[in-house]
Amino acid sequence: MEMTLQLKSLADKITQLKDKIETEESTKHAFVLPFIHILGYDAFNPLEVVPEFTADLGLKKGEKVDYAIFQSGDPIIIVECKSWKEKLTVHNSQLFRYFHVTKTRFALLTNGIHYQFFTDLDAQNKMDEKPFFEFDITNLKESTINEIAKFHKSNFNVDNIVTTASALKYIKEIKKLISSELDNPTNDFTKHFAAKVYTGRLTEKVLEEFKDLVQKSLNQYISEKINDRLNAALSKETIKQQDEQIEIIEEDNKIITTEEELEGYRIVLAILRRKIPIKRIVYRDTQSYFGILLDDNNRKPLTRLHLNGSKKYIGLFNDNKVEVKTAISSIDDIYLFEKELLDTVALYETE
Template sequence: MELNNQLKALADKIEQLKNKIENEESTKHAFVLPFINLLGYDSFNPTEVVPEFTADLGLKKGEKVDYAIFQNDHPVMIIECKNWKEDLNVHNSQLARYFHVTQTRFALLTNGIEYRFYTDLDETNIMDEKPFLEFDITNLKENTINEITKFHKSNFDIDKIVDNASSLKYTKEIKKLIHIELQEPTFDFVKLFANRVYSGRLTERVMSEFNELVKKAFNQTISERVSDRLNSALHKEVEKQHEEEYEEDEEISKIVTTEEELEGYQVIKAILRRKISTDRIVHRDTQSYFGVLLDDNNRKPICRLHLDGTKKYISLFDQNKDVQREQILSIDDIYSFEEQLLQTVAYYEQE
């Protein structure tokens, strides 16, 4: 939950500042370094975060990647940053070169808003062409936040992240394909379903009809599933409400107002009627005590009677609503607390 709030705060900051950020260096300091910090790494500690990390390749010297995250004296992730306005699609080849020579397992390409995480699933020490995790920090979903959490310093486990990366990568690609097919089904996609439900020859006219039918069927299926989920959620909410009402009724049913409590209530009304109208004096019984309130307001307790035990008590309230508990032998003993009861009402009338 804490990381979730930190990510949201950073996203809000980006929305406020981005139009004032003009270059790559400002993007690093305003957007990228805060992201590194919220992952639990100290950007001012050179044993954890190394800026301008050397990534020389063969005869080509002086190549540097913007940041390298270190654990146990070894780089575990390199980060290449671009201006927030730049398109990241034209920069992954540069990062791939750095990845090869630094012997790291993860590479991050970012412009401070878009984040793309890479590893070497296809070929060892060769950065994959496509990222296994990709997101816009200003539009994060809960499942994405769960994946980001795995990169936090306290959770970071190379083997676990790599094992999960394959699933993330291919799931992401499949979802993209599904989205494309739902928008505009391809010939092969339509043919897959037409072959299973249509026994005639798949002419151009038939395929054209099935193109619309497949699109319509998928959209209806999605709408129905969403509707079912909503109805299920509403049903559970109604059930929960009924359970709470039942529990409340059960609690109420356990409360028994005794003749003795009502007799005590009449004594209290008799005492207070000299100062206030009796219709302002209300009783409210609970399992623990019989309460008397001014104006049926929980914030204005006059007193409480405890008459169910072997010993009987009255609880009185002072100006600060601190409770003073006094033992009584009979209901008539309530008259001896006349002054305190009248004073309690006076406190409320002065508010």
């Protein structure tokens, strides 16, 4: 929780200050060093963080990498920084040259906003061209913070990180492919399904027709799976209230709004702001749940987040305004209920 708050604070600081930061050096001091501090390393201790780190590169002398983070006398992460205005490109990076002449297994390329972590999954002692882990610090999810925490000084374990690095790398690439295929199915992807259901010859014209069919089928399937979960939950839940007009008045000092609840609220905002102004989406925290309302009106509940127990739930509302609770593994699962949230807004707008 402490790291979550620190990262959120740094993200807010970056959003406020970035337009005033003009140079790479300023980016280092304002954005990168605070991140290194959040990882538990003392930037003012030369035994932990070495700026302008130099290693023997054979004939190429005098080249330096911006920072090297040390543990037990050995560099464990080398860091190359760019200005926040620059896009990250690993080509021609000094990280490649430094990686194989130091004992480190991890290299970090960053502009203070975007972070890319590299290791040597493809060939031992040779830095991979693609990062196994990357993120935008101004748009962090709970699962990403959990991965960042593995690099904290108190948690750092080379073997543990390398073990999960391969999975992270391929999961990231597979998710990109899935997203791309959902948006615009390729011929190979379309053929995979069309060949199993179409008995005729797969001409270019037929494939073009099937691209649309495959895309619609996939989106409908995902939507139906979500609806199945809602219906299953509905059959297990007892209807507790028909009219959500009752306000529960509770003492302020008994209500603690957590960062996780606020992050859930921000996810709901991100989903609904495309349809309605964000000023119409208001939260009210109670001892029992974290409620999100339309127009600050108890008769227009959008969702309820139940995050303080041993299990997490999201409460959604059907056409009769009856809450249906569904278990979620993390607040990131809120994204799975985009359609239901938008349908709820549409219901109230119709009224």
